[in-house]
Amino acid sequence: MSEISCGVDFGTSNSTIAFYRDNRLTLVPVEGNHTTIPSAIFFERIDNTPHYGREAVNWFLERKKGRLMRSLKRVLGTSVMKQGTLVNGSPMNFSKIIGQFVRHIKEKAEAVADQQIENVVMGRPVHFIDNNPLGNKNAQEELHTIARNIGFKYIDFQFEPIAAAFAHEVHLTGEKLALVVDIGGGTSDFTVIRLSKKYLNKIDRAGDILANTGIRLGGNDFDKDLSLTGFMPELGYRSTYGEKNLQVPHKYYFELSEWSKVNALYTPRNLMQVRQYIGESHDKVRLSRLLKLLEQESGHILLGAVEDAKIALTYHDTYAAPLDFLEQGCAVETSKNSFETAIKDEVEQIATSALQCVHDAGILCQDIDLIILTGGSTEIPAVQLKFKELFPNGTISEENKLDSVGIGLAYDSKRKFLEGVSAIQ
Numbered sequence: 001m002s003e004i005s006c007g008v009d010f011g012t013s014n015s016t017i018a019f020y021r022d023n024r025l026t027l028v029p030v031e032g033n034h035t036t037i038p039s040a041i042f043f044e045r046i047d048n049t050p051h052y053g054r055e056a057v058n059w060f061l062e063r064k065k066g067r068l069m070r071s072l073k074r075v076l077g078t079s080v081m082k083q084g085t086l087v088n089g090s091p092m093n094f095s096k097i098i099g100q101f102v103r104h105i106k107e108k109a110e111a112v113a114d115q116q117i118e119n120v121v122m123g124r125p126v127h128f129i130d131n132n133p134l135g136n137k138n139a140q141e142e143l144h145t146i147a148r149n150i151g152f153k154y155i156d157f158q159f160e161p162i163a164a165a166f167a168h169e170v171h172l173t174g175e176k177l178a179l180v181v182d183i184g185g186g187t188s189d190f191t192v193i194r195l196s197k198k199y200l201n202k203i204d205r206a207g208d209i210l211a212n213t214g215i216r217l218g219g220n221d222f223d224k225d226l227s228l229t230g231f232m233p234e235l236g237y238r239s240t241y242g243e244k245n246l247q248v249p250h251k252y253y254f255e256l257s258e259w260s261k262v263n264a265l266y267t268p269r270n271l272m273q274v275r276q277y278i279g280e281s282h283d284k285v286r287l288s289r290l291l292k293l294l295e296q297e298s299g300h301i302l303l304g305a306v307e308d309a310k311i312a313l314t315y316h317d318t319y320a321a322p323l324d325f326l327e328q329g330c331a332v333e334t335s336k337n338s339f340e341t342a343i344k345d346e347v348e349q350i351a352t353s354a355l356q357c358v359h360d361a362g363i364l365c366q367d368i369d370l371i372i373l374t375g376g377s378t379e380i381p382a383v384q385l386k387f388k389e390l391f392p393n394g395t396i397s398e399e400n401k402l403d404s405v406g407i408g409l410a411y412d413s414k415r416k417f418l419e420g421v422s423a424i425q
């Protein structure tokens with residue numbers, strides 16, 4: 001049996017797995033022909049049978065009975081990890097849920113390879129949690145335990161943006177000073193790294209990594225901005241009720257704008273309160289849409305519609321998002337301009353983190369000659385424009401935007417496990 005090792009990119013939104021064997025890298029089709037799988041699990045209500053990825057999302061959208069879980073990575077290193085959650089009435093811990101998901105993609109890789117895989121390099125963001133060294137340490141340890149529990153024996157970690165750089169290095173000519181810009185669903189990570197094809201077999205790359213920074217901001221936050229500015233007003237956000245013209249509490253709308261919070265919204269108490277507000281509301285039509293959504297427990301459908309609208313605005317100046325599930329013929333008009341305004345502050349914070357990285361590397365923006373874009377949110381034109389402005393001499397490289405972290409982790413696993421370097425167990 002040949003020696004084999006793999007790289008796992010467990011992302012907030014999407015995951016990939018690639019393995020290295022006999023001098024060849026294989027990016028594994030993890031769901032049908034797709035090499036990426038949404039990091040989502042749907043547990044059927046009747047017996048908690050799990051479904052993964054697009055299939056999980058579809059089960060949910062088809063209103064099958066059960067519970068959809070997404071953005072699981074955001075739980076790592078937080079107190080929620082220890083608390084666990086109720087899944088269809090039975091307590092489950094997140095370590096088990098995440099383990100089930102990662103095991104699923106491990107098994108896909110093993111089926112393609114037709115052998116077991118014990119060596120893994122797991123990707124990790126530079127910061128799972130901002131300004132919280134203990135939380136970050138815990139998050140990596142939790143992921144390590146999960147990897148061990150599902151049968152990996154030799155486990156190591158690599159920063160996701162560094163992995164993305166490794167994936168691009170294979171195709172380079174000459175030496176380049178690169179900035180990796182990885183803007184995913186939950187986090188944005190930056191790395192300044194010296195790249196050259198001639199370093200491909202160099203085992204210790206620490207000296208070539210000049211700096212890295214990261215911030216817990218990403219596409220999910222852009223969804224939240226678009227939701228609060230474009231969609232929520234159509235459900236009564238900032239509308240008033242009663243003689244004192246008080247605003248309907250904002251908490252419903254904030255919870256409705258985040259994947260990780262939406263499940264907490266469907267309580268009898270919330271339903272009762274919203275019904276009371278409707279009685280005194282000055283905008284009954286819009287507020288009734290909120291009630292319908294709570295009754296239907298269809299917050300995820302709305303979040304999906306918001307994300308679809310955001311992606312549409314990458315390619316179109318305006319987009320009418322259909323909300324037929326709430327009201328026949330109802331649609332929300334969105335525009336690229338207003339979306340860009342809504343995300344402006346966050347794009348600035350992301351840019352500040354990138355500039356900090358360049359500063360920490362002890363170089364100037366002009367010195368960067370390659371910008372490697374990776375992660376779905378780097379598709380957004382306003383984000384790309386920002387990076388072109390900041391780094392005028394940087395050629396933009398954007399191939400394999402969604403797969404490059406997984407590919408680079410597999411190259412790293414080859415260096416760490418198949419070339420005689422001892423692994424961290």
Ligand SMILES: Nc1ncnc2c1ncn2[C@@H]1O[C@H](COP(=O)(O)OP(=O)(O)OP(=O)(O)O)[C@@H](O)[C@H]1O
Binds near residue numbers: 012013187375376
């Ligand atoms: N064409 C597009 N335009 C705008 N945003 C997009 C586009 N395609 C994907 N996205 C967004 O990219 C994000 C997912 O990116 P990606 O798959 O790289 O994240 P991830 O690796 O799961 O997250 P992380 O690296 O933060 O853990 C989502 O927020 C998604 O909405």
Ligand SMILES: [Mg+2]
Binds near residue numbers: 185375
């Ligand atoms: Mg990612």
